[in-house]
Amino acid sequence: MxxxxxxxxxxxxxxxxxxxxxxxxxxxxxxxxxxxxxxxxGGDCLNTGCVPSKALIAAAKTAHSMQHASRFGIENTKAVLDWNKLRGHIDGVIETIAPIDxxxxxxxxxxxxxxxxxxxxxxxxxxxxxxxxxxxxxxxATGATAFVPPIPGLSETPFLTNETVFAQETQPKSLIVLGGGVIGVELGQAFARLGTQVTVVEAMTIMGPQEPEAVEVVRASLKADGVTVQEGVKA
Known part of the structure; x- marks a missing residue:
């Protein structure tokens, strides 16, 4: 050619x-x-980052609102998740934005x-x-790929990254999120609100560089959603 x-x-x-x-x-x-x-x-943002994560978070927020509606005088309703429809929602959001990119x-x-x-x-x-x-x-502007930490035994264990977590055919029953930065925290909370048992493991403190007062609000919100937060712990 x-x-x-x-x-x-x-x-x-x-x-x-x-x-x-x-x-x-x-x-x-x-x-x-x-x-x-x-x-x-569209790169990471459209296909495996910003767009699918925010679509997931929107679904999780809806489920959370249904389960905590009583403060508005509305009877609480248990959210029942159809994982395939949620995946369809995420794919649909990507498809809507894709023509722009x-x-x-x-x-x-x-x-x-x-x-x-x-x-x-x-x-x-x-x-x-x-x-x-x-x-x-x-x-x-070639972007980056997910960093896989050199944890003994990790290479022999099936694991997900922020690039693959949205492609699961079934909802994970439990997740251990290694890293309590912005991405780890938002994904952990979203999955927890959708019914997955989530543990966030962070070697230092979650949301490290953020204001301590703001971090405390996030920490309390995670715990209220049933997320187990382990800080100062190395995997």
């Missing part, structure tokens, strides 16, 4: 939230833009999109299977 040779103003590596923002803004300002993405358009939209804005991996062959040029692109500026 012959390679296209392109010279552009900006080459963006990665079509996640950051890369797409740069590509859209640059294209609308009249700059020539090439965008590379070897995975899913789609290849078609960005090509419509004037970007040239390659759904391939590209590598630098000199300081001003990248190469992929179908293109050689020279650019005045490069934006590296």
């Amino acid at each position: 012959s390679q296209q040779h392109l010279t552009v103003d900006i080459c963006v590596m990665g079509a996640g939230a950051a890369g797409l923002s740069v590509a859209a803004g640059a294209a609308q300002l009249g700059l020539s833009v090439v965008l590379f993405e070897e995975g899913e358009m 789609s290849q078609e939209r960005f090509e419509g804005l004037g970007c040239t999109v390659f759904r391939e991996h590209a590598v630098f062959i000199d300081p001003r040029t990248v190469q992929s299977p179908s293109a050689i692109v020279t650019a005045q500026k490069f934006v590296i």
Whole structure:
């Protein structure tokens, strides 16, 4: 297959939230833009991060509100979860937003999109299977992957990350969440509100860099939702 040779103003590596923002803004300002993405358009935020997690949290909040409606003079109702319908809800939210991050939209804005991996062959040029692109500026927005801590025995144990937890075919009966940062806490609370038995294990304190007063509010909320919080504990 012959390679296209392109010279552009900006080459963006990665079509996640950051890369797409740069590509859209640059294209609308009249700059020539090439965008590379070897995975899913929208990256982590759309497919495995912000969007599915907030869809899950919205469902969990609804269940929590049903079970604590009496303070508004409404009889409490036990929420009965249909996991497959919840997964359908999450998938539906992703599908609703996906056109905004789609290849078609960005090509419509004037970007040239390659759904391939590209590598630098000199300081001003990248190469992929179908293109050689020279650019005045490069934006590296390739994102990150979940860090798996070197815990003895973990590699032999089936585990989930924030990238795979939404793809489960059945609701987990129990979860141990290693890490009490923002992602660990929000996922732990959401699953607990949906009926999963959750333990959050944090080597220091949950929500570490946040204001202590705010952390105490979160800690109390987690415990009220039945989450076991273990701080100062290493797995």
